Amino acid sequence: MEKKCWYKEMAVYQIWCRSFCDGNGDGIGDLWGVLSKLDYIASLNVDGIWFSPLYPSPNSDYGYDISDYKSIHPDFGDLEIFKKVLDGAHERGLRVFMDLVVNHTSDEHPWFIESKKGTDNPYHDYYYWRKGKGKKRPPNNWDSLFEGGAWEYDKNLDEWYLHIFSKKQPDLNMANPKVREEVKDIMRFWLDMGVDGFREDVITYISKAEGLPSAKVKLPAATGMQYYTNLPKVHDYLAEFKHDVLDFYDCFTVGEGPRMEPDVALSYVREGKDKVLDMMINFSHMEADCFITDFIQRPFDLIKLKKAFTKWQKAMYGKGWNALYMENHDHPRVISRYGSEKYRVESGKSIAASYLFQRGTPFVYQGQEIGMLNTPLGSLDEYKDIMTHNNARIARSLGLGKSTVLKLAQKASRDNARTCMQWSDAPNAGFTEGSPWFVVNDNYRKINVESQQNDPDSLLNFYRDALQFRRDNPVVVYGDYVEHLPKSRELFVYERNLAGKKLLVICSYSEKPVRFDAPEGIHLDEGKQVFGNYENNFVISNGFTTRPYEMRVYLF
Ligand code: NOJ
Numbered sequence: 001m002e003k004k005c006w007y008k009e010m011a012v013y014q015i016w017c018r019s020f021c022d023g024n025g026d027g028i029g030d031l032w033g034v035l036s037k038l039d040y041i042a043s044l045n046v047d048g049i050w051f052s053p054l055y056p057s058p059n060s061d062y063g064y065d066i067s068d069y070k071s072i073h074p075d076f077g078d079l080e081i082f083k084k085v086l087d088g089a090h091e092r093g094l095r096v097f098m099d100l101v102v103n104h105t106s107d108e109h110p111w112f113i114e115s116k117k118g119t120d121n122p123y124h125d126y127y128y129w130r131k132g133k134g135k136k137r138p139p140n141n142w143d144s145l146f147e148g149g150a151w152e153y154d155k156n157l158d159e160w161y162l163h164i165f166s167k168k169q170p171d172l173n174m175a176n177p178k179v180r181e182e183v184k185d186i187m188r189f190w191l192d193m194g195v196d197g198f199r200e201d202v203i204t205y206i207s208k209a210e211g212l213p214s215a216k217v218k219l220p221a222a223t224g225m226q227y228y229t230n231l232p233k234v235h236d237y238l239a240e241f242k243h244d245v246l247d248f249y250d251c252f253t254v255g256e257g258p259r260m261e262p263d264v265a266l267s268y269v270r271e272g273k274d275k276v277l278d279m280m281i282n283f284s285h286m287e288a289d290c291f292i293t294d295f296i297q298r299p300f301d302l303i304k305l306k307k308a309f310t311k312w313q314k315a316m317y318g319k320g321w322n323a324l325y326m327e328n329h330d331h332p333r334v335i336s337r338y339g340s341e342k343y344r345v346e347s348g349k350s351i352a353a354s355y356l357f358q359r360g361t362p363f364v365y366q367g368q369e370i371g372m373l374n375t376p377l378g379s380l381d382e383y384k385d386i387m388t389h390n391n392a393r394i395a396r397s398l399g400l401g402k403s404t405v406l407k408l409a410q411k412a413s414r415d416n417a418r419t420c421m422q423w424s425d426a427p428n429a430g431f432t433e434g435s436p437w438f439v440v441n442d443n444y445r446k447i448n449v450e451s452q453q454n455d456p457d458s459l460l461n462f463y464r465d466a467l468q469f470r471r472d473n474p475v476v477v478y479g480d481y482v483e484h485l486p487k488s489r490e491l492f493v494y495e496r497n498l499a500g501k502k503l504l505v506i507c508s509y510s511e512k513p514v515r516f517d518a519p520e521g522i523h524l525d526e527g528k529q530v531f532g533n534y535e536n537n538f539v540i541s542n543g544f545t546t547r548p549y550e551m552r553v554y555l556f
Contacts, residue, residue, distance in 0.1 A: 002478045007197075007252040007278055007361060008321055009477050010047035011467050012097070014365045016329040017054055017076050018062065019420050022432035029421070029431070031077035031085050038088045040449070044369060045467035048095035050199050052329055054082065058108050060168035061146070061386055062418070063099075064201060065106035069186045086194050095196035097252070102183050103205045104169040111182075112170050115161075116154060126179055127170050128162035128208065129154075140214040142224025146390045150224065162212070164205060164228060166386055174206045174237055187245045197252035200277070204257040207233035221394055222292075230257075230264055238268065238276035254279040254323050254361075259292075262315030269320035279323040279361060284308035289337050294412035295391040300338055302509045306483065306492055313359055313481040322360025326351055327368040332416035336374035339549065340511065344371050344447075346549035348459040349533040350507040353551045354492045356466045357505050359481050367421050369463040370452055375419045375441040376410035384438060388413040415439075424450035462531070469530065473555070475501040490514045491546070495522075502527075502556040508546040517543035527554035 015034060023032025031054070041049060053063035056073045063073070072082050089096050105112055114123035130139040130151075138151035138160050144167075151160040152167045162171045172179050187198070209227035219225070238255075246253065255268060255277040265280040288305035290297050316322050326334045339347030348371040356362050377383060380392055380402075388409050395405045415438075422444040423430035429444035441447075452458030470476040479496035490510035496503040504527065506516055518524050524539045531553035538544060544552075 006047075009471070010095070011045070011356075011362045011364065011470065012048045012050050013041050013044060013046040014050045014052065014328055014363055016052045016062075016366060016418060019418050019431070019438060020366055021421060021423065022434065022436075025432065025434040026075075027432050027434040027437045028075045030075060031072070031081045035081065035085050035088055038085070038092055038094070041089075042092040042094055043464065044364065045464050045471065046364065047093065048097060048196065049089060050097040050363065051099060053099045053101055058106055058168060060106070060166050062384075064101050065104070065108075065166070065169045066101055067106040067108040067110075070189050083193065090194065096194075097197045097199055097254075098190050098195050099201055100183075100187070100198040101201040102172060102174075102186070103202045104163065104165060104171045107168045107170055116157065119157060119159070125176050126173055126182075128173050128212070129157065129159045130162070130212065131158070132160050140212050140224065141218065142212075142215065142227070143219070143221050145221060146386050162208070164202075171208070172206075173208075175208075175233070180237060180240060184241060184245045187241065191245070191249045191251060195251075197278075198254075199281075200253055200255045202258065203238070203255040203277070204230045204234055204260070206237060207231040220398075221390070225259075229259065235267065235274075235276055239274075242276050252278045254281060256281045258283055260284075262312055266315070266320050269316075271320060275320075279321050281323045281325070282312065284312065285326075286331055290412070293391065294331060294414075295395065295408055297408065297411060300509075302489055302492060303487070305338065305509075306486060309355070309358065310481075310483045310486065310494075313483075317359065317480060322358070323363065324355050324358055324360040325363040325365070326355050327365040327417060328363070329365065329417050330414050332412060332414075333372055333374045334368065335371055336411075336416070338509065341373055343511065343549045344373065345457075345459050346533050346547075346551075347509070349462045349531075350509065350549045350551040352459070352463060352466060353505055353531060353553055354507040356463075356470065357476050357496065357503060357553065358494070359477075359479065359496070362467075362470075364463060364467075365417065367417075369460050370422065370447060370449055371459045372419070372422060372447060373441065373443060374411065374416040375439055377413075377415070377439065380406055380409060382439070383409055383413055383415050385414045385418070388415060422448040424448050462533075466531065473501070473503070474498055475503050475555075479503065484519045488514075491516060493519075495519075504554040504556070506550075506552045506554075508548070508550045510546070511548040514546045515543060516546060517541075522556070524554060527556040529553070530555045 018029045020029040021033030021037050023030050054076050055066045056068040057063045057065050072078050111123045111126045115127050142150035144150040146166040153160050163169050205228050215224045257280045260282040268277045285308035289300040335348050339351050392405050420431035420436050420440045425445045428436050429440045452460035475496050475498040479498035482495045484493040492507040533551045534547050
């Protein structure tokens, strides 16, 4: 039997605070709002909360541009209310994880302001400042992911600084030992306060290639990526953080690794002495209806989704631990992408069952548990997200018309995940008594927490029951993973096995009736059906014909 481990057994709820719940009536979600919802969060049967950044930030990238790592954004509250939330969470058995964004700071962070003052300023080397190549030419040809080229010129210094994301997100020079001391200091600050770990933002980008060479090949919006992704030094830095800080606390870390493959992930998370992170967030399964970015769209393909999941399940088995998710603040709502708005509840349950019962630690994003949908906005100007505007600009430069670009944004924008949480059918979905900072989807009268709270068939209660079941059944946490029918375009079927127990998960991703026959050796009538999203679950000849987005889970 595998050694028990709390972070393997937990499930995590992600909060993007600005849109979660407004407690002081200014229209912006805040920590007073979170405090008032702690019982709700605990009722989901999750064991921890990951907060997207709560720190002071000019919001060029809504919190992922930090101007003070040891404080709370005044929109959200202050350290006092944060401590109340932390204590309140702990009292309810919920751990608390902070977002650690140390690839870059805000350009309004005091370190950056100092670094601009002169080449001899002690903070100058906290960032990548370089001379250009002749007049008006940046030091290399790298692209930023959010805003044209990756370099911004400063007239006073006659130097350029590197920003892999927006101009307001200068990259920290992690090669400078003083910067690493700062990171360790930030970690200690929160861990000493009682925080239980970190989600580490684009952690695979924190080392840049010696000499910052230009890339030979130009790629749209990604030139130079190979020179700042997964370089060997990332491991050294993470090992240093672990040995100097994290090892002294009972905490956990999950890294974010864009364009990650399992063998590379294992170099970070493999059980043993070289492990530097507990888990790695990967994006493979987020590309079943798009290519690299949500903006380059293609029709949803279940086989792509299954392949991605299965690849990770197999590669990590017995070696490392998976982070499982279907939504977060960076992706549109999953029912609108992979499911069906028409069969919202049915497809919502089918999608949930297809990842919650896999091997790994599941993350649930605010609003996912009630089946919130995408919110198409009427014009590009209404979008707040910087990445949406960057992608729109690129799409326009490639010759796409305005209305086509708007349609892309409506489907792909991260803002789909950032509309206000729908608590009830009260004005503004019960999110605020003031005027909401961002859109509330009109469907809130129907789709909200209150209407699902006491309905045993609601999506909300399915999430609760599924997560409770995971707690009660070690086969879900520690079992192996075997996929069936990998070639089916409609059904996602897998089993889990542990110590004589078997779980069989059958999820349809189609409106159409599809005949399912139990895999050889499995007799459905010998098992107990523990979940389903329809009444009357007959079994005929050891199988059944699915109803739209039907999901069944059997325990043997
Ligand atoms: C990944 C975060 O999840 C995303 O929201 C952010 O824009 C980038 N990293 C930059 O910090």
